[in-house]
Amino acid sequence: ELKVEQNPLFLSMQEGKNYTIYCNYSTTSDRLYWYRQDPGKSLESLFVLLSNGAVKQEGRLMASLDTKARLSTLHITAAVHDLSATYFCAVDMNSGGGADGLTFGKGTHLIIQP
Amino acid sequence: NAGVTQTPKFQVLKTGQSMTLQCAQDMNHNSMYWYRQDPGMGLRLIYYSASEGTTDKGEVPNGYNVSRLNKREFSLRLESAAPSQTSVYFCASSELGQFVGPLHFGNGTRLTVT
Numbered sequence: 001e002l003k004v005e006q007n008p009l010f011l012s013m014q015e016g017k018n019y020t021i022y023c024n025y026s027t028t029s030d031r032l033y034w035y036r037q038d039p040g041k042s043l044e045s046l047f048v049l050l051s052n053g054a055v056k057q058e059g060r061l062m063a064s065l066d067t068k069a070r071l072s073t074l075h076i077t078a079a080v081h082d083l084s085a086t087y088f089c090a091v092d093m094n095s096g097g098g099a100d101g102l103t104f105g106k107g108t109h110l111i112i113q114p
Numbered sequence: 115n116a117g118v119t120q121t122p123k124f125q126v127l128k129t130g131q132s133m134t135l136q137c138a139q140d141m142n143h144n145s146m147y148w149y150r151q152d153p154g155m156g157l158r159l160i161y162y163s164a165s166e167g168t169t170d171k172g173e174v175p176n177g178y179n180v181s182r183l184n185k186r187e188f189s190l191r192l193e194s195a196a197p198s199q200t201s202v203y204f205c206a207s208s209e210l211g212q213f214v215g216p217l218h219f220g221n222g223t224r225l226t227v228t
Contacts, residue, residue, distance in 0.1 A: 004156075033216050042204065043157075045216035088156060090217075100164065101147050101172060102217060106156040 002027050004091050006105035014113055016078055021108045023072040023089035031092035032072045033102060034063050036085045043088065047074075079112045086110065116140050120205050120220035127195040127227045135190040135223050137205030145208045146188035147172075147217065148180060150201040157204065163188055195227045 003026040013019050023032070034046040047056040049065035049072060056063050060083065062075045072089055086109045090102035118139045127133055139146065144165045149157040149172075159172030163182040177199060179191045188207075192199060202224050206217040 009154075035216075042221045043217075043219045045218070048216050090157075100170065101159045101162045103159075103173075104149075104156040106154060 002029075002091060002093050002103045004089060004103050004105040006087075006089055006108050008108060009106060010109045012111045012113065013076075013079055015080055018078065019076050021074040021076075021087055021089075021110075023074070023105055025070050025072075025091045025103075027093075028067070028070075029091045029093070030065075030067045032065050033090045033092075034072070034074055035088045035090065037088065037107070038085050046087075076110075081112050081114060084110055084112045118205055118207055118218050118220035120203075120223050122223060123221065124224050125226070127192075127225065129196060129227060131195050132191065132193050133195065133225075134192075135203055135205070135225075136187070137189065137220060138187045139205075139207040139218070140186065141207060141218065142185070143207035143209050143218070144185070146182065147206045147208075148178075148188070148190045149204045149206065150174065151204060151222075152201050160190065160203075195225075197227045199225065200227045201225060 005024045007022050032049045035043040037043045047063040052067040054065045060077045065072045086107045088107045090104045121136045147162045148160040151157050158174045161180040163169045166185045169180050181189045202222045204222050205220040208217045209215050
């Protein structure tokens with residue numbers, strides 16, 4: 001059974017600081033996804049990581065994937081209040097491009113305070 | 115530019131009542147999914163349909179049935195609702211192939227069973 005663990009599950013930080021969210025998963029996969037969810041809203045795709053060593057950046061967010069360590073990170077640089085949200089990582093259970101869905105972590109609830 | 119459309123947005127049921135959640139996508143995606151989201155649990159896959167004409171169970175299928183009506187539409191039915199089915203339900207779709215893109219989510223259905 002594939003397990004996806006995020007930590008921390010809750011993070012309160014100040015604007016201007018840097019921090020990293022970690023996503024560990026329990027079985028071989030080279031497809032990992034990061035999503036953002038605002039309160040009461042749907043999930044928005046942030047990053048798609050499809051190979052070992054993949055790194056994607058968008059604004060103050062950078063995501064990376066280490067398939068050997070079964071670890072992905074989401075790094076926040078110089079946080080701003082607008083980045084307050086819940087962030088989910090999700091792993092493709094079938095690296096062959098199957099369509100049997102993604103397994104999600106429990107999410108990291110991020111609050112950025114002025 | 116609708117993407118994935120879910121109806122209804124909100125629903126309150128009494129225990130034992132039945133209902134069908136509707137989902138339609140206009141992105142010509144092959145694969146569609148139903149997830150439920152509960153506080154502190156992340157998203158859990160209920161059922162999925164890899165392609166038109168096929169459906170499969172996910173992690174938490176008990177108490178639910180699905181129908182892939184055509185390529186666009188994928189419905190979720192609760193035959194006899196229970197309080198444990200109080201949740202937010204998300205429908206999603208994706209392309210199928212070697213390079214699996216992100217799931218595209220609808221806005222969710224907030225269901226309360228009393």
